Amino acid sequence: MPLLRLLWLNKGRFWVPLLLVSSWEIFSRSGYIPPALLPAPSRVLMSWADWLFAINEYTQDNAGHWYLDALASSTRVFTGYLIASLCGIGLGVGIGWSRVIEKTIEPTLQMLRPIPPVSWIPLAIIWFGIADKPAIFLVFLGAFFPILMNTIHGVKTVSRELLRAAAMAGATEYQMLRFVVVPAAMPSIFAGLRIGVGSAWMLTVTSEMVAVKSGLGYVLWDSYYFLRYDMVIASMVSIGLLGFLSDFGLKAIMNKLLRWQQAGTLQGNNS
Numbered sequence: 001m002p003l004l005r006l007l008w009l010n011k012g013r014f015w016v017p018l019l020l021v022s023s024w025e026i027f028s029r030s031g032y033i034p035p036a037l038l039p040a041p042s043r044v045l046m047s048w049a050d051w052l053f054a055i056n057e058y059t060q061d062n063a064g065h066w067y068l069d070a071l072a073s074s075t076r077v078f079t080g081y082l083i084a085s086l087c088g089i090g091l092g093v094g095i096g097w098s099r100v101i102e103k104t105i106e107p108t109l110q111m112l113r114p115i116p117p118v119s120w121i122p123l124a125i126i127w128f129g130i131a132d133k134p135a136i137f138l139v140f141l142g143a144f145f146p147i148l149m150n151t152i153h154g155v156k157t158v159s160r161e162l163l164r165a166a167a168m169a170g171a172t173e174y175q176m177l178r179f180v181v182v183p184a185a186m187p188s189i190f191a192g193l194r195i196g197v198g199s200a201w202m203l204t205v206t207s208e209m210v211a212v213k214s215g216l217g218y219v220l221w222d223s224y225y226f227l228r229y230d231m232v233i234a235s236m237v238s239i240g241l242l243g244f245l246s247d248f249g250l251k252a253i254m255n256k257l258l259r260w261q262q263a264g265t266l267q268g269n270n271s
Contacts, residue, residue: 039230048234059231062219070242073204073215076132077246080139080207081200088144088196089189092151096185097177109148117141118206125210135207135215142203143196150195154188155181190254194247201243216242 021041027033028040035043047059054064062069091109094101117138124134158181166180182189208217216235223231 036227037229039233044230044233044237047228047230048237051231051234059228062231066238069214069216069219070238072212073208073217073239074242076135076207076212076215077139077200077204079132080136081143081197083136084140084143084196084200085147085193087140088147088192089151092148092189092192093155093177093182093185095148096152096155097181106152109145113145113149117203121206121210132212134210135212138207138210139200139203142199146195146199147189147192150188150192151185154185154192157188158184186258190250190258194250194254197246197250198243201239201246204239 025040025042028035028038039047048066049055050058050063051066052064057063091105095106095109096102120138120141121134124137128134128137162180162184163176166176171179204215205217205220208215209221212218216238220232220235220239223229223235
């Protein structure tokens, strides 16, 4: 069967997860730690299944609500991430290209960059009130700086030979930015986008502590308060899965848009 053949050909990538899950199951059932504190993967899977399909309402109020919680978290994450991408790429290109913009804006951004997003929670509530906006703002902060810094790096490291060739061909500054600088910086920009989407999902739990009553992060914290560590782990796995799928989608887009880079790499390796 094609599925079994695929699993056999890619069996190497499944060894580590299977080993970890098997060891976890054995250790959890060994009795060294109470099962309530370290639930076995089988119990986590049962809770996750009920969270998904409301099989036996073992997860009580959360039964059958996974899709709504995942949608709520995804909406906040991707809204903040989209704003961070637009701002980070736009400012990054400007700072990397223009000395005036770099001297005017970059010092302030570099001063703000080391401040943890969690530190902004009180101000986020004061500025945006109680709703989705504070959570979106925190996700924005987490994704913005990786995208910004990688974009600046990509623009500043564009080959001078390319810029000279474009200038000799009579390209205007706008044409040089659009057709030379931005395409040449795309590998670095995509690297920042991939780091940024990971940071955005990492901030899901933190952002959903801020005055929201839905989402995977909210379920995680609510389950923690009620000592439902099986749901805590199920929430963690859900966030990891959605983060993986987000990065996988970005990687697919990157591979499609940067086929010229892959072709150049293959040609260089063959020569």
